[in-house]
Amino acid sequence: MVKVSYKQTEVQPKKRLGQNFLLDANIVEKIADAANLHDGDAVVEIGPGFGALTRAISKRLSSFTAVELDKGLAAFIRAEFPTVSLIEQDFLTVSLMQLAQKNKLKVLGNIPYAITSPILFKLIDERDAVSSAVLMMQEEVAKRLSAAPRTKEYGILAVQLQAVAKVEYLFRVSKHVFKPKPDVDSAVVRLTLHSGDLGFDVAKFRTVVRTAFQMRRKTLENNLKARFYIDHSVFNFKRRAEELSIAEFIRLSSFLAPKSELSV
Template sequence: MTKVEYKHTEIAVKKKLGQNFLTDRNITRKIVALSGAGPSDRILEIGPGFGALTREILEVAPSFTVVEKDRALAAFIREEYPQLHLLEADFLEVDLLALAAEGPLRVLGNIPYSITTPILFKLLENRSAIMSATLMMQHEVAARLVAAPSTKEYGILAVQLQAFSEIRYLFKVGRKVFRPQPNVDSAVISMVPKAEAPVDDARGFSRFVRTAFHQRRKTLLNNLRETYALDEVGEATLKLRAEALSVEELVQLFGLVRPLPAG
């Protein structure tokens, strides 16, 4: 079992939680600076771990909320940073709308590789509660978020996030600045929800995108025809694969299709 020691506190690393602790303070400072966090913001940090990012946020904000699932790490944070509002919980189960009752949240975090996608979709679904999110994640996932059409990285994640948010790839982070060292590099991204959603039915759009990309090598016609009425869609478009369409074009296509009756 891998263990990490910090300030005479030794904690077993839980692989199932995807724990890799950042050790380079220059990187944590850069993350906070690029996040735009300030003393008046309602800040939420996901998974503070040993507080590498936490202490940098404290340089600009006297108090904020952190969410930590690991009991031992939560105890460490509680003792080391008593001024923080600690939620010992699974971030995926936290009520973000309740936390944002007095104003939208500025979210920061070095998020676990194993649940990066669920975290991103939770933020997306609760985007009305989010001012911005500045997150470190696996480099390959970050690349998928900002991917352009007709590339292998472009897919459901890129379309969903780009449709409702402004996504920026900020910088890459090498694997050597983590304990224990992961097998992949990381990257930091910025996510800012758009002021106006491109569609009224976000859940319906999500289902549509998943269906359109269900089998990437198939055309839109083959992926969509069993689920949607396509009589208003041009034949040339239906011959394309979903990956050939931009986010804006997929939004337009969603406006032309109608779900078929169940059964």
């Protein structure tokens, strides 16, 4: 049974919380540097754990917020970093808008693999409260987020995220610099969120994208025709979803009419 100890605090990593603690100080500094932090920034760290990234952020900021669900680790962070405002809560239930009272948030974290997608969609949904995010995640997911059209990685996540943010794949992180060691490598991604009116219906856009990619090898027409009216005079529905750029998906979602308003 793997246990991780630091400064008289010992925890047994909880698989359900996706706890893998980063050990490489150089990687931690690179993550903090990538966030381009300045004193006065409103910063939120997701899952500080034993405070590796927390310490790097503290070198750059006098105060910031960290969100930690694990009670033992929350107690450690409170004792070790008294200037950090700690929220002992599931990040997915935290109101980012409430935290962004004066400035938009910069979000950082080594996020659990199991809830990567929910965290990303939370950032999308609350993008008016967030300026940027520097996140470490499973390398495969990082590649999917930053993928280009006509590649095998390009899919729902890439389209939905790139429509609302600039996505940058920054660098790979070996699985050997974590304890316990995960099964796969990680990577760090930087998101710069677009704010304000995006010029399209985000909820409808999501539905169109999910439906268009339902069966990757099928054409847009075959995937969409059950839920939307198809008008060949305005778009080439013989193409596949993986061929469309973000701009084309936005245009497609803007004129597609659902067969039932309840289906969107």
